[in-house]
Amino acid sequence: MGQKMPLFSSKYTNKVDKKGRVSVPAPFRSTLPDDDQSISVLPSLVSKAIEGFDYSYLMQISERLDNYDMMTVPGQPSNPAAKILSRSMTISFDSDGRIVLPQEFMKHAGISDRAVFVGLGKTFQIWSPEEYQAAMAQDDEELM
Amino acid sequence: MGQKMPLFSSKYTNKVDKKGRVSVPAPFRSTLPDDDQSISVLPSLVSKAIEGFDYSYLMQISERLDNYDMMTVPGQPSNPAAKILSRSMTISFDSDGRIVLPQEFMKHAGISDRAVFVGLGKTFQIWSPEEYQAAMAQDDEELM
DNA sequence: CAATCTATCATGGAATAACATGGTATTCGA
DNA sequence: TCGAATACCATGTTATTCCATGATAGATTG
Numbered sequence: 001m002g003q004k005m006p007l008f009s010s011k012y013t014n015k016v017d018k019k020g021r022v023s024v025p026a027p028f029r030s031t032l033p034d035d036d037q038s039i040s041v042l043p044s045l046v047s048k049a050i051e052g053f054d055y056s057y058l059m060q061i062s063e064r065l066d067n068y069d070m071m072t073v074p075g076q077p078s079n080p081a082a083k084i085l086s087r088s089m090t091i092s093f094d095s096d097g098r099i100v101l102p103q104e105f106m107k108h109a110g111i112s113d114r115a116v117f118v119g120l121g122k123t124f125q126i127w128s129p130e131e132y133q134a135a136m137a138q139d140d141e142e143l144m
Numbered sequence: 145m146g147q148k149m150p151l152f153s154s155k156y157t158n159k160v161d162k163k164g165r166v167s168v169p170a171p172f173r174s175t176l177p178d179d180d181q182s183i184s185v186l187p188s189l190v191s192k193a194i195e196g197f198d199y200s201y202l203m204q205i206s207e208r209l210d211n212y213d214m215m216t217v218p219g220q221p222s223n224p225a226a227k228i229l230s231r232s233m234t235i236s237f238d239s240d241g242r243i244v245l246p247q248e249f250m251k252h253a254g255i256s257d258r259a260v261f262v263g264l265g266k267t268f269q270i271w272s273p274e275e276y277q278a279a280m281a282q283d284d285e286e287l288m
Numbered sequence: 289c290a291a292t293c294t295a296t297c298a299t300g301g302a303a304t305a306a307c308a309t310g311g312t313a314t315t316c317g318a
Numbered sequence: 319t320c321g322a323a324t325a326c327c328a329t330g331t332t333a334t335t336c337c338a339t340g341a342t343a344g345a346t347t348g
Binding site (some may be wrong): 158159161165166167169170240241242 | 306307308309310
Binding site for chain 2 (some may be wrong): 040058059061062063065067068070071072073074075078081082085086087088089090
């Protein structure tokens with residue numbers, strides 16, 4: 001099972017029930033450290049999707065943020081690291097490998113009953129099938 | 145539960161009763177060391193909010209002050225670390241995970257009946273919903 | 289090679305526990 | 319003894335855990 005840095009790849013579409021529960025794709029789960037059965041998520045700052053990563057990734061962001069400066073030097077809010085930390089949420093999955101997506105996040109991504117998990121290496125994204133397809137079409141268009 | 149360095153993230157809005165009691169969000173509590181059921185707070189030096197962190201972070205501030213004192217005259221309020229230490233207060237929460245916010249701090253932050261806990265990694269902030277929204281709007285404006 | 293078996297995974301619902309919040313009792317100091 | 323602060327208890331709500339079922343893919347065996 002997962003020992004070192006997680007590596008998320010491929011694409012999976014799973015169902016979301018009325019409580020907001022979704023199965024995290026098994027390959028995503030098995031790439032996580034055995035002792036950390038959780039992921040961190042946040043509404044993407046740039047797209048209509050949910051960003052996801054493991055706990056160690058969030059720690060790296062925390063290390064980047066100089067809290068002492070935040071507390072003592074005026075006029076430096078809007079720090080990207082601060083935005084990520086304040087918006088992200090760490091959620092653990094149950095014994096069946098499911099998580100519950102926060103309502104607010106689902107709304108941001110336009111997710112209702114289906115969710116697409118897209119592996120991006122150290123991170124992954126969660127889309128609604130429709131929005132994902134639209135975003136991909138947009139991409140292809142820009143290539144021409 | 146919490147073993148390593150605390151990592152505060154996400155955002156929670158809780159109610160403040162007439163006695164000034166507020167529930168510290170459970171995820172914040174569980175990130176604290178099991179043997180330390182308390183937090184340290186102080187009115188922010190730079191914004192209309194309350195700064196919060198755990199005991200180990202307060203110790204780091206103290207070390208900062210020690211290093212500073214060796215090179216300068218002690219007791220001068222010019223050092224931010226001195227200000228932080230003298231203004232901060234360590235408060236423990238009850239068996240239900242609630243704290244009592246000092247009146248003076250609530251006044252500084254403009255908090256009356258609701259409080260927003262904002263995770264920033266090693267530290268967190270407590271805002272009034274209105275002030276927080278205003279501060280965030282200010283942030284976005286500065287980006288343009 | 290085909291049929292079945294088995295293990296893993298996704299899904300649904302119900303029971304259970306945790307949480308936030310309000311109120312009451314008790315302690316401590318003035 | 320009185321008031322204020324603190325600890326304790328009770329309740330509704332929400333979230334999490336647990337159990338049961340259906341589906342799928344790979345392995346096994348006749």
